[in-house]
Amino acid sequence: MNALKKALGLVWIILGPVSIIFLFIQAFEKIGLAEEGVHKTNTALQWGIILFIFIPICAGIVIFGYYALKGEYDKLPDDESL
Numbered sequence: 001m002n003a004l005k006k007a008l009g010l011v012w013i014i015l016g017p018v019s020i021i022f023l024f025i026q027a028f029e030k031i032g033l034a035e036e037g038v039h040k041t042n043t044a045l046q047w048g049i050i051l052f053i054f055i056p057i058c059a060g061i062v063i064f065g066y067y068a069l070k071g072e073y074d075k076l077p078d079d080e081s082l
Contacts, residue, residue, distance in 0.1 A: 002074045012065025016058040
């Protein structure tokens, strides 16, 4: 089970930056396809908010994966009263 946790830690570390890159690609594509004027401004604002929210989430995924790869979750307590 610990080997699975470490392997999935590597998956999380890779998934974080890949998802950020994917979001930026989508943002540039959608903003570029928007009509000029207010519609383009609204689209840029929406994607700015989306990126502002999801970049810290993706960073957290990378940190979670780092700790899983490092083996920090191998030593979980058996006592459920915590």
